[in-house]
Amino acid sequence: MPDIDQRFWKGRRVLVTGHTGFKGTWLTAWLDQMGAQVTGFSAAPPTQPSLFEASDLATRIDHVEGDVADLLAVEEVLARSRPEVVLHLAGQSILARGHAEPVETFRTNVMGTVSVLEAIRKVGSVRAAVLVTSDKCYLDQHKTCGEDDPLGGLEAYGASKACAEIAVQAYRSSFFPGSFTCGIASARAGNVFGAGDFAANRLVPDLARAFLRNIPPRLRSPDAIRPWQHVLDAVGGYLLLAEMLYERPEAYSTAWNFGPEAGSEWTVGEIADVLARAFGMQGWESAPALPVREEAILRLHTARARRLLSWKPQLTMTEALHWTAQGYKRLDRTGDTSWLGEQIELYRGRLQLRHLSGQTRDEPIELPILHTRTSGGGNHVAA
Known part of the structure; x- marks a missing residue:
């Protein structure tokens, strides 16, 4: 994978x-x-605690709170900041919440995306826009899904992400056809994890809360397979795609999957076992399934990103889970968030070394291990 160009x-x-x-x-x-002039537009942090608040990022960027589905508010922030690059991540991201609050999920995920696209169309300063949806946007999730497969969803979250993808396609075709001035791409990532996620009904945060309190976690679907990847592999893909879009919008304005290497997918139970060892714990229990359809196997075909972006995951699952445990433990013990910058720097160092040496993903490079500190418990367990 090429180095992200600072x-x-x-x-x-x-x-x-x-x-x-x-x-x-x-x-x-x-x-x-990297020294970017960042304007952030979002609702208030969705969880308490919050990695955003703990890291004090609001003091280092132009932080604006608002509703992404409010077109006037989105247009105002784009008109004021006149961004050259837009990275749209706002949305309702929890499958179970989509089942409980379908109207709000469709409003945020669909009309939020439409609002961002409309504001981009009007402002005239944007050269590249990456709109992030989800790997759940595919209609048939019983096979390895590629970017050109049919979109759809049998529950509110997946359906809303499919609708967002259709909106991206419509705006790209209607308002940016063959564009040489503004690249419009969508990104569909697999199940992303890392330290600092405190969402409910999401596997790794649920496991971390349990392990930090020395409580055996409860797993809904221990045999389920998802395209797991560390958050840095996913956002690295978004940054790389944005760079390429900016330089060649006509060539990269399409949909992109970002996921693990074929055959490297892990089950929920395997994730729990490795993360337990990283926390010095053992064991988990079974829990009832959610009252919403959830596929047992989901895999992504990522040849497009690998071939045309030279993107590929940089962290093995074991590495990613150990980095995740280290961050959670340091944050839980002291509120320290310096590990966030340290892990980004280590990841960037890995990209630079592989890029300079011409090594492939399968050729290991020794990098320093982040310092591990013990921690006490204090987070709630969610099934």
Whole structure:
């Protein structure tokens, strides 16, 4: 995978929607480290505690709170900040909440995306826009899904993400056809995890809460397979795609999957076993399934990103889970968030070394291990 070009991002005007969420915080922190002029537009942090608040990112960027489905508010922030690059991550991201609150889920995920696209169309300053949806946007999830497969959803969350993808396609075809001035791409990532995620009904945060309290976690579907990946592999893909879109919008304005290497997918139970050892714990229990359809197997075909972006995951699952445990333990013990910048720097160092040496993903490079500190418990368990 090519190195993310700090020279491209330094001083670049960038709008990140959803910057107060888990994935948005990691992306914003990376952009901030590279010297980008970041404007963040999002609702208030969706969880308490919040990695965004703990990291104090609001003091280092132009932080704006608002409703992404409010077209006037989105247009106002784009007109004021005049971004050159837009990274749209705002949305309702929890499958179970989509079942409980379908109207709000469709409103946020569909009309939020439409509002961002309309504001981009009007402002005239944007050269590249990456709109993040989900791997759940595919109609048939019983096979390895590629970007050109039919979109759809049998529950509110997946259906709303499919609708968002259709909106991206419509705007790209109607208002940016064959565009040489503004690239419009969508990104469909697999199940992303990392330290600092505190969402309910999401596997790794639920496991971390349990392990920090020395309580055996409860797993709904221990044999389920998902395209797991560390958050830095996903947001690194978004940044790389944005760079390529900016330089060649006519060539990269399409949909992109970002997921693990074929055959490397892990089950929920395997994730729990490795993370337990990283926390010094053992064991888990079974829990009832959610009252919403959830596929047992979901895999992504990522050849497009690998071939045309030279993107590929940089962290093995074991590495990613150990980095995740280290961050959670340090945050839980002291409120320390310096590990966030440290992990971004280590990841960037890995990209630079592999890029300079021409090594492939399968050729290991020794990098320093982040310092591990013990911690006490204090988070709630969610089934």
